[in-house]
Every structure is written in structure tokens, then in C-alpha cells.
Amino acid sequence: MSPGAEPLGSRAESFWAALENADEHSAVAQVNEALDRGFAPEDVLLEVIAPAQRRVGVRWAENRLTVAQEHAATAVSDRAVTAVAAHPAARVPARLGRVTVACADGEWHTLPARLVAEVLRLRGWHVDFLGAHVSTRHLVSHLHSTGPDAVALSCSLPVRLPVAHAAVTACRAAGVPVLAGGAGFGPGGRYARLLGADAWAGSARGAAERLAAGIAPPSALPPTAEEALPHLADREHALVEEASRRLVDEVMAVLPERFPRSRECTGRQREYTVEDLHRVVEYLVAALYVDDPGLFEGFTVWTGRIMAARNLPVQALSAVLETMAGTFRELPRASAYIAAARAALGRELHSPSTESTPGRGNGSAG
Template sequence: MTVTTPSAGAADHWADELWAAVAAGSESAARAVAFGALNAGVSPESVLLDVIAEVQARVGHAWAANRMTVAQEHAATAVNDRVVTALAHHPAVLDATPRDSRGRVTVSCVDGEWHAFPARLLAQVLSLHGWEVDHLGAQVPTPHLIGRLHRSAPVALALSASLAPRLPAAHTAITAAQAAGVPVLAGGAAFGPDGCYARLLGADGWAGHARGAAEWLADGPPAPVRHQPLDDLPHLADQEYTLVSRSAPRLVGAVMSGLAERVPAVRGYAEVQLQRTAEDIAHIVDFLAAALYTDDRDLFGRFLTWTAGVLTVRAVPAASLLPALDVLRHELRDLPRSVTILDHGRTVVDVLTDPPNVLHQHQHHGNPA
């Protein structure tokens, strides 16, 4: 099957139109734009990837830049998701979908991963390329996923994860699927720049976008590599990841107590501020655990850089992260890899911020699910 791609200008035009509709929360207007693009001769794949996916990326950037609330971001994502569903029944899409199946592919999010839209797009694109797609959606527990693979016997599993704390669950799913004889193609932001963590965790392939996934499948998935998780990550033998991940609730409580002692402003926080502060600290602990799992301090540094940017556009100084990092370092002072990662994180934040090192009295930001 040959799929044509319109000029960048044409895709940009339709993306701008769809953005206006999605930002307004109008499903009918968004559907009309997508149908209009198809009727104008834009290929179904391009509507999905050059228009809808582009707009979804803008939604994420708008939330991070504080131009969308969490509710607006969720509403926009829901509109885009329903447009993808509507497109599946459009005559242009039905005509472009091969009638003879090339085989079955399972598309699933990692256990704990709620960001299902990238997998949703991938499932639709693979259908356009002639694959029979078993799309399982968000947050699929690994035992249920493996049971499904045994029953459906796909030629490959496309595994999606957006957040780095999902990497341990992804690793479990990868090794279990390969043990069941199913090769795994990893995709999503969780797998790091250029898919570096996909390779680290032993995935059979990685694709940075849906077109790359279709190309990987078209070339013929390789026989799955069978391996043991500890063989992939020998540094896990020091148990630091296990200690930090299992003690996460205690660590969050200890950091909250430490902040109250070090920063008087925290003692005056309202209940909602305390709750959101605890949520922020929980994210820090989660990403520290992910950095321990991968033995990559840069994973933690990238998370703090992103978090500092989100805080800054909300008028919260990046320096507000420093006391929490200091207290967490004190709590984990006997764990050398944790200390190294936290010291690196503090250096990253120091570069991004201008002293003083004080926790700014503020209403903490929300974090979209």
C-alpha cells in the first residue's frame, strides 16, 4: 500500500484549523475539520499524524506553558480521541484500509500508563497498513497482557509508555512477552532520547513515531530475544531501586516533615497546598527511582529541567525544588547511587535558577493525568 503525504503547508493549515476547534472544546467542529482534510485529498495517515497528532502535541505544550488548565487539556484530548474514532468510519479511511490482513499486532500501554492517546493513534495507523490490531488501551496489568498474547498469538507487541517511572513495568512486560515468543516494539517518551531505554531493557525494536513502527513491522519482526531482567541491569543488584521504590510513601512523609522544619512558609500552607506539595515530592521520588532503575542520572536531570520550566511559567521559582532535594538526599545519605543522582539533580536546578535557596510561598501547580 502506498500512502501519500501532503505538503507541510497543507498539513499545517489543517492542524491550525483543528487546533482552533479542539481548543474551543468543540467535537463537531473538530470532526468537520478532520473530514474536510480527508475530502480535500489529505491521506488518512497524514490526517492522523500530521494533523491530529500535531494538535495533540500543541495541547501538551499549552498545558506546560500554563495556557491550558488540566480540565481544558483533558477535554481537548477527549475531543481528539473521539475524532480518531469518527475517522475510522469515514469512507476515505475505509477505502484506504486493505481488506487482506497482514497479521495480528497487539498494541498496549504499560501497566500504570494512563496516557493512551499515542497508542490509540498507532493502532489506527497500523490498521491502515493492513494489520489486524488488537488495541488494549491504557493501564494493562502485565499478567493480563501476557494472557492475551497467549490467546491471540500476535506477530508482535507494540508497547507504549509516556512517563519514565513506568520503565520497570515496561521491562517486566518486555521480558514476559518475549518469553511467550512475542517480539516487542517499544515506543513513547518514557523510553528516552532515541529509544535508549528501549535498548537498555532489551526490547526487540523501538520506534519514535507511528510511521517508524509501521516500517519496523513491514520489515518483519525479528525472533524475540529471551533474557533475564537482572542480566540487562546488573546494577540493580545493589537493591537501591528496590529500597527507594518500596519506601516511597515514607520518603514523601519525611520530606514533607523536613520542609516544615527548614522552611517556615510550609507550616502556613492550606490543606490543598500541602496535598499538592506531597504530590510534587512523590513525582520526584518516582523519577529518582526510575533513574536508579536505568542507572542514568540524566533521566532525573531532564525531569527536573522540565519541572522547573513548568514551575517558572506558573510564577514559582525553580529554587523551590532545592530544599526538597536536600531533605531527600539526607534521607538517602547511605545509598551512594541515590546521592550521586540527587547531587546531579541539584546541580541541574542550580544552573536553572537564581538564588535565594528558599521555598517560595505559592499555590502549587496541578499535574495532568
């Protein structure tokens, strides 16, 4: 319940202004003042800090924030979460049990997981927050030494799904159930269920409610990756991953000749282009791992839009897809995924709403 007549939304806007300017002092002051005026810590976390951080991601995608500005804003959000956690209003005794919260190996987006950890603490759980990039070996070692009731595993990017699968399997083999969360597990947590997680939650409050309802420990050893995902027997995901660096190097080597306009790219634009193309190949690996062509197609179109917003040569994306099609022509699933993505990108490049977008140029998906 909002104290007095002051809406929490006004606090959210003030916090966003501080975040946009990377003003840590103002951001922390905003959350502390809200708490001092009686707003619930959980509401401040999820209705002030979390929405502002989502706006950071949107602004970055629109090329209205640089990578450095995005990192600075995220650091300020993290500092604000620390301020909420340290406030007297957030001191809640642990009474429900113990939960380990961790990000999958290679996952550096910690803020969603940290928000979950803080909400669980506020609900009365003893929480061990292990942070970013937790190797499966270290995670399991922690479980054996602490004996939690559950693991809340965060995965923000689908490219981490193979290592997230390994973590889920190892935790369940140790007798600890896994609650999966994060956008990387797909809409509605579809990949969480596919990879054997015991439960999934789409929000911090949802995670708290699911844990409060109870998650039973695994009753049997989990299946191996090949048993759970029989399509992996074709090894297509591994073959694509092995060829990823060579593919991007080949495209970048021929790009200036095929698309002379790309010679105008600055060093920073070239760096971004290489990063985007590597990520495209990583998404093909992830899509093959979970056997979902829509995952690769959707990411390809989104990447084209991001490259256009940054005024990068979208033709490079078309070129890498063409190179991939030739390299993987003997791989049936990969070939089908690439063909669908090329067609979708072609429609995106030539749609009336995007043909005049800066950075699109006159390239095609061919």
C-alpha cells in the first residue's frame, strides 16, 4: 500500500532520471527516501529499480545508450539494490529454509538473479547468492556444503542453455531441485522444462510463490543430455560451434569487396559487427541444442534491427548466413534453420517500414 497519497510511480520516474545520468548518489537517495516514507522494500525493488533497468535495455537496443552507458546504469541499479537490502525496513529474519541463487556458467547478467535473491530474503528465506558466471563444479560443491532446499538458476541468454542444462542435471543428481528463471529459458519457460528443471518462474514474485508452495527433491537420477534430448545424437550443435570463429573471420575478410559501403565502418563499428556475427552463430548452436528453429530465426531478425539502429552493415549478417548455408549444407537441421532465418531477414530488409531505416543500405538477404 502506498504511504499517503504519493504514488510509487513518481519515485520510479525520478529513479529513472538518476539512472539515465548514471547518478549513483541521486539513485540511492531516491530508494532510501521511498523506504523512509514507508514504501515496502519489495515494491521498491520490483516497481522502481527493475522497470528502470528494463528501460536501460530498451534504450541500448535503440542505440540511445552506448555499451559504456548501459554498464554504468546497471552498476547504479546494483548499488541501489544494495541500498534497499541494507535499509532497516529490509531486515527480515530467515524462517522458511535455505535457497541458493546463481547465474549459469558464462552468464554475466546478475541483476535479475539478485532481485530474486533479495525478494526471497524479504519473504523469509536464508539466501546464498553466488552471483555471475558460476561453474557447475563450484555450484555443486556449494550444494554439498550447505544443503539448500532448492537452487534458483538464472539464465538471461539462450546461448547459455547448454551449460544451464549441465547445471540443472548436476544439481538434481546432487538431490537438490532446480527452479529455473530468466529470459534465456524462453517464453513461458519452455526450455526450462525441456532441460529438466523441476520448476520455472517468470518473475521474482513468481519465484517466491513457487518456492513457498514447495518443490519436491528429485526422486531419481536425471537423464543424460543425449537421453533427454535425443536430437543431440547428430552432433550438429557441436559441429557448428567448432566452426564458429572461422565462419566469422571468412565473412569479415570478404565483406569490403562484396559490400564496399562496409569500408566506411569505424573501428568500433567493425568490432560491434564481429560481436554481432559471433552471437548469431552462438544462437544457431543454442537453437540446435533445444531443437527450436524459431529461436534462431527470431534472433536473426532482431540482430538485423539492432545492427541497423547502430548504423552497422546489415549486409554482413546476410553474408554470414550465406556462408553458414554453404558450410553446413550437409547438416539437415542447421540447413533448415539457416534457410528460414535468411528468408525472414530478407522480408525484414525489404519491408516498407524498414527500407528507409539508416544503416539498411541497399543490401539484400541473398
